[in-house]
Amino acid sequence: MAEYKLLLEHSHEPEFRTLHGYLARGGYAALNRAKGMERQAIIDEVKTSGLRGRGGAGFPTWIKWNGIEKEKTRPHYLICNADEGEPGTFKDKQLMETTPFLVIEGMTIAALATQADAGYIYIRGEFVDAAKSLRAAIDEAYAHGYLGQNILGTGLNFDLYIHMGAGSYECGEESALMSSLMGERGMPRLKFPHAPLPTVAGVWDQPTIINNVETYAAAVPILAKGGEWYVTLGANTKNSRGTKIFSVSAHVNKPGNYEIEFGTPLMELLDLAGGMKGGALKACVPGGSSVPMLNAEDCQNAILAYEELWETGSMVGSGGCMFLNEHTCIVSYTWRTAQFYAMESCGKCTPCREGTKWMLQILERILRGNGQPGDMDLLMEITKQIDGRSFCGLGDAAAWPVAGAIKKFPEEFEYFIKNGRSMVDTPEARAMAPRWAQRAFSAV
């Protein structure tokens, strides 16, 4: 198998970012088809396609769309989660920058199916280029009747707004995103069964659909070519249909976004990205920083699909795939992961607020050469005290990579704690380490 460019087919063509160029390449065929369909038929088409959320959780998209009240009694909102923040992931950025109309058309189809009045694209603050591209596309769409009042004669009135974040990973969590959209601190909100589903009472307590950028974009080919066609992609997997964009980075020769059919072996993705750079494969984090890492052996058999990758011990997540070479000090990598989550914990709940900081303190101490004999057990216990106990998924996401790294590479942690030095004693490893940790590595 090779790349299967469904969403990224035209992403290298600058004209695709204009309405004219988009239409010339078959743009808005999906909306034109959808507008002749019953609302339920649109949702059923998505159901047939087996589309699952591309943001990380893999929740069936049609269930969300179907959960919106059919007899409209109040405003309905549509949110595009473009707060891409997972380390290792940069697919939404590219989709917004290079295929903005796919996102807009996908959202318009969802608006048609769920009778949404307004849509918000919540873009992380740093992604100014992506936002500019979308802004130009939205303005053009308004000017030509693809947004606003009575879109394409469908009777649908749909306004689309851009809302910029301001630097918070937590806002990628859908309920925290809604808090942030409403002008609050980006803290997660109560979820089902503690509170109604967003489709019943989401943003501003109104029925709300929230999907990832890639999910909305995927709705376009699904409506254009049909759900029946879409399920033929990834047909050899247990329950993963269509294509998925993986963002490949770290020690590879050609980092970038690669769209593949579900069911592609992980090692083929590595080949697509030009193979390893600077040394042999040691580990891979296939779905963004929060998924457990795989060691080289696991990688050989790993298949990129939701259930298959789960069975191998990791997750598809958001598709941020980092390949690490033999010079990677796993302790150092784990410390940096822990720092990320400690910095990004919103502080709402005790386990995440205190636990992420504590893990970071312990890992930093180990990296400084002051590890204590009980530290590995303590770290494992802390991950257990966070995992499943935190208010939202960020706590879990912080616990898994630490626990995963210790499980896969216990000898590296043991060595570091016992000797106060890294087991990976190469100049390359030293070059990666922060200055204060360099004494754990030999100089050349």
Next chain:
Amino acid sequence: MSELIQLGAQRPKAPAPDQLELRFSDKAIAELDALRTHYPTEKACILPGLWIAQREYDGYLSPAAIAEVAHRLHRSYAEVEGVATFYSMYTTAHQPGRHMIEVCTCLSCHMCGAYRIADYLEAKLGVKLGETTPDGVFTIHEVECLDACDRAPVLQVGDQYVGPVTEADIDALLDRLRNEDSSAVVQLADSIVQVHLRDTERAK
């Protein structure tokens, strides 16, 4: 000892509405008015309102800037300060330099040598991460993942990503920025404000 001193200390009072020195330009006020039409509540304008303030107050959300946003949006000062200090892109600690260089040291960048880039920047500018050069031109900052891992190690300057960077790239970048009078931190805030607004809403 210190406790006794603190207990006796005079507490500052929050400014009353008529004591505020409002600095929003007509353009900013028009932008805020346009934003109000985007959301069903005024409260939702807090984030974009803070972006406007960050631009209007030279890249620094000072207490006065926060108070102005709160005042204009009819929220309590404490609430808006709580929002402003939650998000890392709002600069609430101190006035940043004209250009803020943000160094990503997160996972892929870490793997691709970002700490050497950070070291180089520190050595070259003579300040540490989180500090501003004495001439007020540069502030350097460590950031969490910028999600441009294909360009690792990557920097953000204003609304632009720069990467993958080498030490030579940094030399060139610093030279270029030094000669640029416009402020990258203000420009970033302005770009973010502008993408919220439709062409029909943007100032001519």
Next chain:
Amino acid sequence: MAAAVQTETVAITINDIELHVPKGELIVESVKRLGLEIPIFCYHPRMKPVGMCRMCLVEVGFKQPDGSVRKMPKPQAGCTLPASEGMVVYTDTEMVHRDRKGVLEFLLINHPLDCPICDRGGECPLQNNTLAYGPSTSRFLEVKRHLPKAYPLSEYVTLDLERCIQCGRCVRFTEEISGDSQLAFRFRGASMQPSTFQLTDFESRFSGNVIEICPVGALTSSKYRFRARPWDLETRPGLCTLTPCGTNVFYDYRSGRLVRINGRTNEDVNEEWTSDTTKFGHDALYNNPNRIQVPHVREGEAFRAVEWSEAYAAVLGACEGKRTAVLAGTMLSNEDYYAWQALARTALATNHLDLRWQKTLLPASQMLKARTGLPGVQYGIADLENALAILVFGTNLAADQPMSYLRTRKAWFRNGARVVVAHHEASEAESFAHVVLRYRPGTAAELAAGLANLLAPELADATRIATPEWTEAQTGVPADRLREAAEALRGTEFAAITTHGLFDEANGVTAYQTLALLTSHAGGKFNGLVNHANEQGGREMGFAPDLGPGGEAVTAGMNTAEILQAAAKGEIDTLILVGCDPIRDFPDTALATQALENVANLVLVDSAQTEACAYASAILPMALPAERDGTYTSSERRVQRMERILKAPGESKAPWQIAMELGLRAGSSAPYFHARDVMDAIAEQVPAYAGARYQDIPETGVRLANPEGLTRSNDAVVQALQSLLGGR
């Protein structure tokens, strides 16, 4: 509380015991039905549950059709989980205990554990939960978080950020309950901390409550700081006698000395909240260094301590056959007022007595009931909660009636009640008002007429001129906004709240009475509340120049202002001041001073020295409310009892006792041996109090019913209104 509503119940199982609970009840509450407890920090039953601290994690499952239980993979927060059919909850499993231990370990790693010098020590939920559920040792080797300690957030509240466990109770209190949003979380993650804006002064009328709801010693009382350990304190239930709300409190004392006031739950009055006046105001009163211990009589320039008998003889001697007047403060008990008015009207043979200290003092003939037949108070504080619409008129409600304010806000916050705020200046209530009617000072009556024009067609003759446009021209309130306000109130059985403070505005009496009439015509409930502690009780006891006990008309004597004017002219020989100081309490200080200078005999019955002492000829020490038994009537007409808590200093006596003993000596009074005897006498004279005999008053008090069969009369008010409007 409200009448029983039919609620759907669901069957749930807790620790293998099946029970039925209302659908949607939070599990943290359901377990209490079995006498179990789930430990909590962030949960507070009066605020929205947030699930932040994770202390309340329980295992949850659902009964499957085949009878088996499918457990949820993760533990769930009991404080946010609503009960639903077939839910199965486990609060006592190994996993639950491990999770509690884990959360406590996390909370303690950065906690300073400075319990020995923490005011919360001994009554600290963090200590208690740690003792019951926590780890016994710490595995934390790192450096603890260091943050400002003992930062004075306000005159009353001290903030210790190191002790904070980020539960958000204080932040939520200012958002949800007091509504001033003075506190918010700043920063995020492990740096998150509650704070005012830039650590500026915590300006709130209710700041003291955050001290009580803080589950650790992060927010402590600046006043109580280091004054006692909780286990050394004795505590007894009492009442606030500084605000007119009848707030229920606990008096905590040590070695007979008042140390602090805490809120006490009374669902009908204050729920559990206190205003800062209540919480912090009593200290200066009870611990006044200038308390009077024994009776004194003047000898030349100095005072001589005397026995009570000698003091009584001096007082009676000064009164006999003299022109005498009696003024009282607003903090006396019902018994005090009753006994003193009885003494004045018999032994002292005077109707010159009053307890009102406003500028405008209405004669009985001008009062609401006399002119319109309407009672002044028709709604209780708790009733406000269920009002669909509330009109706050001519009062800064948060300052004047703090507990009515909290309920009004709750009605809006919880039930979406529409609140219309009409006042000539900004006030807290505007922050949640549906419509704000800011009228020009002195135009309250015109505004009331404008509202009547829209809401009360029966008053059309009088208010025809007061169209919204006319009202706008007169008051500055935009016509459209007035219409909007009327729409918010129409057809809602709204509560109109104002206070006697309105009398002091220009045409305030007309405004007040017009408001009462229009409310009555528009189907609302009127509440014209007194603004001082037991002013309501004092009036009902007949401590008034022209009304006897129970509102019975008597030959009119002079009111406060008239008494002071007469005294200033030397037309009063003997003035008795019971718990008041005209120099402090009367708006016209110059007149008050002149009055005291020109009375021959000034008798002071007071608890502590005041400026008036300089002019006194005799001083009798008075016990303060918490130092004796008594009953008090709040502005909503709730009669409550407070039994003696503290010992009165020296030879101080209750004012009723002083009046009674003077009366006995003058041969006019029956002997009362206890406040309950006075209450018995009151019950016979004041019909409304027949059901409020001392020993019958329940713990939560009795709210007096409105008299039945009222007839509404428009004439007097309409006339006043017509002359006012016609004059424009």
